[in-house]
Amino acid sequence: MDEAAAESGGMRRGFILWLPLVLFLGLGGLFLHGLLSPESRTIDSKMVGKPLPAFALPAAASNRPGLSTPDLTQGKPRLLNIFASWCVPCAAEAPQLMALRQAGARIDAIAIRDARGDVDRFLGRWGNPYQRIGLDARSAVQLALGSSGVPETFIIDGRGRIVHQHIGDIRAEDVPDILARLRAAQ
Amino acid sequence: MTRLLLFLTLVMAQPLVAQTALPPAPYADRQLDDPAQEKKAHELMLTIRCLTCQSQSIADSNASMAADLRSQIRERIAAGEDPEAIRAWLVERYGDWVSYAPTTAPILWPLWAAPALLLLGGGALAAARVRRRHSSKRKAG
Numbered sequence: 001m002d003e004a005a006a007e008s009g010g011m012r013r014g015f016i017l018w019l020p021l022v023l024f025l026g027l028g029g030l031f032l033h034g035l036l037s038p039e040s041r042t043i044d045s046k047m048v049g050k051p052l053p054a055f056a057l058p059a060a061a062s063n064r065p066g067l068s069t070p071d072l073t074q075g076k077p078r079l080l081n082i083f084a085s086w087c088v089p090c091a092a093e094a095p096q097l098m099a100l101r102q103a104g105a106r107i108d109a110i111a112i113r114d115a116r117g118d119v120d121r122f123l124g125r126w127g128n129p130y131q132r133i134g135l136d137a138r139s140a141v142q143l144a145l146g147s148s149g150v151p152e153t154f155i156i157d158g159r160g161r162i163v164h165q166h167i168g169d170i171r172a173e174d175v176p177d178i179l180a181r182l183r184a185a186q
Numbered sequence: 187m188t189r190l191l192l193f194l195t196l197v198m199a200q201p202l203v204a205q206t207a208l209p210p211a212p213y214a215d216r217q218l219d220d221p222a223q224e225k226k227a228h229e230l231m232l233t234i235r236c237l238t239c240q241s242q243s244i245a246d247s248n249a250s251m252a253a254d255l256r257s258q259i260r261e262r263i264a265a266g267e268d269p270e271a272i273r274a275w276l277v278e279r280y281g282d283w284v285s286y287a288p289t290t291a292p293i294l295w296p297l298w299a300a301p302a303l304l305l306l307g308g309g310a311l312a313a314a315r316v317r318r319r320h321s322s323k324r325k326a327g
Binding site: 159 | 208209239240250251254255257258265276278279280281283284
């Protein structure tokens with residue numbers, strides 16, 4: 001064996017000896033990163049870009065009609081708000097929904113696992129920006145929409161296609177963006 | 187008297203942070219009458235991820251949305267739907283995220299191949315070792 005070959009063999013062995021440690025540190029770093037980075041809790045609906053599922057829901061409030069798919073395919077884009085009277089962030093987004101309503105947005109809603117008396121009380125307290133409210137007592141339509149919680153707001157174009165999903169309560173800074181998307185959905 | 191009071195407090199007890207006032211959906215916590223159907227439904231529930239408590243399956247979760255989904259799964263299986271069709275229906279809405287069952291999607295091929303590759307690599311390493319020891323013995327001998 002000449003010197004160069006012996007040297008390269010030694011280098012290779014040295015590399016192989018260090019490899020497990022390097023792999024261990026790499027994996028350790030990866031796991032640590034996974035543990036320490038904040039968990040992402042939003043699950044986007046894969047129904048965005050697809051037509052609304054067919055549904056027909058009874059009225060959730062005593063002074064608003066129920067909601068079914070044909071109500072959302074009238075040629076004009078609409079907001080579909082998923083809310084519940086028992087949901088605290090839903091009350092927090094009420095002023096923003098009112099602002100959207102005043103800016104000309106048509107808003108329908110689905111009340112999840114709710115009861116009519118509770119919805120009436122909720123709307124009496126926080127205001128009613130909705131034209132129609134369907135009662136989804138067993139989350140069936142929520143599941144069909146790929147929605148994973150309350151509140152969520154879908155933008156539906158005039159042909160009944162879902163074009164956008166806003167997860168969580170609408171903050172004041174979200175209002176212009178939602179209005180712009182609503183206009184774009186014309 | 188104390189007993190009566192205790193009894194009354196127990197009867198009137200309400201969960202402090204109830205998510206909803208509605209009673210659970212009919213089949214959320216009630217098994218199907220047909221044990222074969224119930225087994226199918228339960229096996230599916232164990233591999234569907236809860237959307238509210240994201241590290242639990244819907245079979246383990248107390249979230250109201252999980253309860254509604256359990257009831258819906260039992261009702262659909264009782265109506266004759268195939269469990270895998272229900273899984274596909276959910277994946278269509280929530281993505282692969284919602285299912286705990288591993289798939290054979292191309293992105294997972296490296297994962298499936300890893301055991302075989304590691305075994306091959308380990309075998310090659312061991313074979314090289316053995317061969318080297320043999321040859322050094324022969325040289326020494």
